[in-house]
Amino acid sequence: MMxxxxxxxxxxxxxxxxxxxxxxxxxxxxxxxxxxxxxxxQELGPAELINRRRDTDRILRENGVTYNLYQSEQRExxxxxxxLDLFPLVMESEEWRILERGLNQRADLLDALIRDVYSKRRLxxxxxxxxxxxxxxxxxxxxxxxxxxxNQFLAKNPALMFFVCDLIxxxxxxxxxxxxxxxxxxxxxxxxxxRIVLSRIFPSMYRDAxxxxxxxxxxxxxxxxxxxxxxxxxxxxxxxxxxxxxxxxYFEHAYLAGYLGYTLVQGEDLTVRKNxxxxxxxxxxxxxxxxxxxxxxxxxxxxxxxxDSLLGIPGLLESVRSGNVKIANPIGTGFLENRxxxxxxxxxxxxxxxxxxxxxxxxxxxxxxxxxFQLVLQNPEKYVFKTVSRTDEELPVTFVELSxxxxxxxxxxxxxxxxxxxxQEMIQSATVPVLGENGFRPGRAIMRTFVSSSGSGYQTMxxxxxxxxxxxxxxxxxxxxxxxxxxxxxxxxxxxxxxxLLVPKSDQILxxxxxxxxxxxxADNLFWLARYLERSENQTRVIREAVFKILQVEDGYExxxxxxxxxxxxHVTNSYPGFLGDDxxxxxxxxxxxxxxxTVDRNIVGSLGxxxxxxxxASKSVRDRLSDDMKKILLHLEDQSSYGIESxxxxxxxxxxxxxxxxxxTGLSFENMxxxxxxxxxxxxxxxxxxxxxxxxxxGMIQWKxxxxxxxxETFLRIxxxxxxxxxxxxxxxxxxxxxxxxxxxxxxxxxxxxxxEQINADLQFLPGKDKKTVYSEDRAALQLYTHFKMKDISIxxxxxxxxxxxxxxxxxxxxxxRLLSESxxxxxxxxxxxxxxxxxxxx
Numbered sequence: 050m051m052x053x054x055x056x057x058x059x060x061x062x063x064x065x066x067x068x069x070x071x072x073x074x075x076x077x078x079x080x081x082x083x084x085x086x087x088x089x090x091q092e093l094g095p096a097e098l099i100n101r102r103r104d105t106d107r108i109l110r111e112n113g114v115t116y117n118l119y120q121s122e123q124r125e126x127x128x129x130x131x132x133l134d135l136f137p138l139v140m141e142s143e144e145w146r147i148l149e150r151g152l153n154q155r156a157d158l159l160d161a162l163i164r165d166v167y168s169k170r171r172l173x174x175x176x177x178x179x180x181x182x183x184x185x186x187x188x189x190x191x192x193x194x195x196x197x198x199x200n201q202f203l204a205k206n207p208a209l210m211f212f213v214c215d216l217i218x219x220x221x222x223x224x225x226x227x228x229x230x231x232x233x234x235x236x237x238x239x240x241x242x243x244r245i246v247l248s249r250i251f252p253s254m255y256r257d258a259x260x261x262x263x264x265x266x267x268x269x270x271x272x273x274x275x276x277x278x279x280x281x282x283x284x285x286x287x288x289x290x291x292x293x294x295x296x297x298x299y300f301e302h303a304y305l306a307g308y309l310g311y312t313l314v315q316g317e318d319l320t321v322r323k324n325x326x327x328x329x330x331x332x333x334x335x336x337x338x339x340x341x342x343x344x345x346x347x348x349x350x351x352x353x354x355x356x357d358s359l360l361g362i363p364g365l366l367e368s369v370r371s372g373n374v375k376i377a378n379p380i381g382t383g384f385l386e387n388r389x390x391x392x393x394x395x396x397x398x399x400x401x402x403x404x405x406x407x408x409x410x411x412x413x414x415x416x417x418x419x420x421x422f423q424l425v426l427q428n429p430e431k432y433v434f435k436t437v438s439r440t441d442e443e444l445p446v447t448f449v450e451l452s453x454x455x456x457x458x459x460x461x462x463x464x465x466x467x468x469x470x471x472x473q474e475m476i477q478s479a480t481v482p483v484l485g486e487n488g489f490r491p492g493r494a495i496m497r498t499f500v501s502s503s504g505s506g507y508q509t510m511x512x513x514x515x516x517x518x519x520x521x522x523x524x525x526x527x528x529x530x531x532x533x534x535x536x537x538x539x540x541x542x543x544x545x546x547x548x549x550l551l552v553p554k555s556d557q558i559l560x561x562x563x564x565x566x567x568x569x570x571x572a573d574n575l576f577w578l579a580r581y582l583e584r585s586e587n588q589t590r591v592i593r594e595a596v597f598k599i600l601q602v603e604d605g606y607e608x609x610x611x612x613x614x615x616x617x618x619x620h621v622t623n624s625y626p627g628f629l630g631d632d633x634x635x636x637x638x639x640x641x642x643x644x645x646x647x648t649v650d651r652n653i654v655g656s657l658g659x660x661x662x663x664x665x666x667a668s669k670s671v672r673d674r675l676s677d678d679m680k681k682i683l684l685h686l687e688d689q690s691s692y693g694i695e696s697x698x699x700x701x702x703x704x705x706x707x708x709x710x711x712x713x714x715t716g717l718s719f720e721n722m723x724x725x726x727x728x729x730x731x732x733x734x735x736x737x738x739x740x741x742x743x744x745x746x747x748x749g750m751i752q753w754k755x756x757x758x759x760x761x762x763e764t765f766l767r768i769x770x771x772x773x774x775x776x777x778x779x780x781x782x783x784x785x786x787x788x789x790x791x792x793x794x795x796x797x798x799x800x801x802x803x804x805x806x807e808q809i810n811a812d813l814q815f816l817p818g819k820d821k822k823t824v825y826s827e828d829r830a831a832l833q834l835y836t837h838f839k840m841k842d843i844s845i846x847x848x849x850x851x852x853x854x855x856x857x858x859x860x861x862x863x864x865x866x867x868r869l870l871s872e873s874x875x876x877x878x879x880x881x882x883x884x885x886x887x888x889x890x891x892x893x
Contacts, residue, residue: 151408193381238301261511321364330566346383417468573879579734610760834866
């Protein structure tokens with residue numbers, strides 16, 4: 050009996066002659082380091098691998114792992130789900146140690162280079178690079194000159210806190226450096242997420258393979274950043290500065306901020322006062338000790354750098370010069386990304402370190418050197434042409450992809466401005482196994498590695514982010530072009546102990562029941578997240594009730610009640626004229642198209658789809674503040690917002706799912722969130738919006754005289770989810786007075802207006818920055834609101850000749866006070882205004 054080939058997963062795997070393959074050696078045998086993994090994958094079988102693939106996609110999706118594509122026009126379409134190949138790239142310890150030495154040496158070289166560039170500039174006096182590479186390139190920031198010498202910490206410690214290096218394995222099996230990233234290098238968070246997911250999908254395989262842990266890298270980075278802050282005796286305030294949710298790697302920014310325990314901020318959250326950087330929080334200004342930035346150099350200080358930048362902090366550079374705040378990596382390090390430097394690194398390594406470069410560069414030529422330009426023109430098909438500046442919008446070009454006149458046009462462009470370009474020899478990247486539906490197939494790959502300061506030198510993450518293209522024809526392998534990712538497993542010679550960010554017992558932690566401040570922008574987004582949540586839930590209940598009523602009405606029975614609930618749909622979605630128009634008869638006869646439109650069309654301002662989208666967008670701005678369970682629910686809401694609806698039954702099914710998710714989100718926020726400042730703004734937003742919704746609906750029902758119809762009473766009670774309680778109390782009897790009482794004045798009803806106002810008054814007492822001797826604008830507005838409410842009782846209204854008219858007028862007055870309260874909160878806590886100082890005023 051023949052045994053089954055244990056490696057049938059690789060039957061269709063074909064290596065390319067002359068190209069290094071990670072899976073097979075040159076004799077056509079599977080490399081030893083992969084035999085265990087291939088055997089393990091084989092034993093799982095095709096069906097189980099498909100299940101693991103689905104689990105991986107589900108976990109990544111639930112965790113919200115995305116990569117934003119800049120070329121997309123619509124904000125929602127920018128997000129691309131993260132693609133992770135199940136089969137990792139494997140490297141043995143001995144091979145990794147060589148890479149590690151080369152990467153640590155490169156970190157020392159880059160640190161020495163950036164220090165010299167902004168101080169003595171020996172590399173110019175010794176003619177190691179042409180002067181125009183330095184002075185003709187915008188990445189050299191004259192405003193940063195001398196900063197590395199004046200800063201006492203940077204004078205004694207590494208200036209470069211971290212960098213990433215992109216490597217490619219050539220046909221000879223050796224690694225070559227393609228480029229470095231130092232300003233706002235991305236990928237470490239994605240690498241960590243890849244590792245977490247694969248270790249969860251293949252727990253025993255991961256354990257038995259004895260893979261080096263990557264958590265130690267992040268622990269070392271956090272320790273180095275704490276030392277860099279220069280703070281002793283207390284926890285430093287470290288913030289992670291992000292360009293915002295539209296940035297391509299925003300997921301990673303929020304993910305790392307949460308993982309490292311830092312506050313995620315945007316430029317508008319920070320301000321400079323008296324040469325110190327402060328975070329604008331609802332608790333007041335809090336001094337920032339260190340900024341871990343994910344914003345490029347030019348955008349960091351609009352006062353001295355890019356004047357139209359909205360991402361940075363005016364006056365930041367002067368604060369850095371004064372030593373009042375630290376930046377990682379320091380502003381100015383973007384010069385290290387100047388591609389014109391690449392041809393000179395071998396010589397610079399000998400110049401600064403007295404050593405040969407361990408990791409060679411991919412052969413690169415700066416076309417500003419006429420001799421190198423002429424050499425490249427002899428055989429331009431060998432090269433990929435890139436601009437010197439990474440911020441240049443011109444994409445890399447391979448000469449072989451050009452044809453006819455396009456070649457001549459491009460050559461003329463090179464001749465007109467040769468100093469703008471480099472030519473990098475095209476290296477055939479190694480092929481790696483990619484797991485597809487029919488087993489393994491080869492793909493092209495490049496590897497991103499991560500290096501950080503460890504206090505006594507540099508430390509390389511024992512792993513990395515591998516970007517892979519399933520197409521062998523792709524030369525450019527980038528996430529923007531749709532590349533997949535792989536995890537890099539560095540094998541250990543012994544079992545690895547668990548590593549985490551838990552602080553060792555030797556380090557003392559001071560017990561605290563208070564987190565760092567909540568930025569005003571975050572509080573604003575939490576406030577509106579809750580308002581959009583309540584608005585969405587209210588609209589969902591109203592539309593659902595309208596559909597129920599449509600399906601129940603027969604032969605004109607309850608026709609007036611149906612028309613009233615359809616009018617309410619228009620009223621709560623603010624989609625006038627709709628069912629309230631003069632020619633609404635046609636809509637009443639066939640309401641489905643209008644209900645369908647107001648349910649799912651996100652482009653209609655005020656529709657349910659619009660508010661669900663607003664809810665999701667607000668949540669992305671506070672992603673680092675939300676629990677994993679809340680993120681998953683928001684993800685479901687985002688997925689459901691593109692739901693296709695073709696019938697009333699589908700509308701009901703859609704609305705029911707929305708109700709469940711919104712209720713779950715409310716429950717999690719109420720039961721699981723700590724009662725810190727952010728939560729109180731969230732709850733205030735909920736209570737204010739619920740109050741306004743109740744007022745607007747009651748006013749509409751009174752205006753259309755719906756309360757003269759028993760069926761409309763019941764409809765309103767169902768929308769407010771209080772019908773069962775009402776029926777038990779009044780034994781099925783129903784009238785205007787009792788209905789309005791339970792909706793407006795009954796504090797045992799969690800949806801009543803009275804209950805909301807009680808909660809608002811209670812929550813206001815817990816807002817930060819309160820002085821018991823001072824009456825603040827929001828307190829005054831709340832007092833006016835509550836007093837005006839308490840002046841009335843349902844019996845008072847029904848003593849008048851026109852009780853419903855009186856109720857409507859009273860509700861409008863309450864609505865005004867609610868708007869005033871919302872504006873007061875916004876003015877005091879969300880619109881943090883700068884102190885105005887008149888020029889020449891010596892008293893400021």
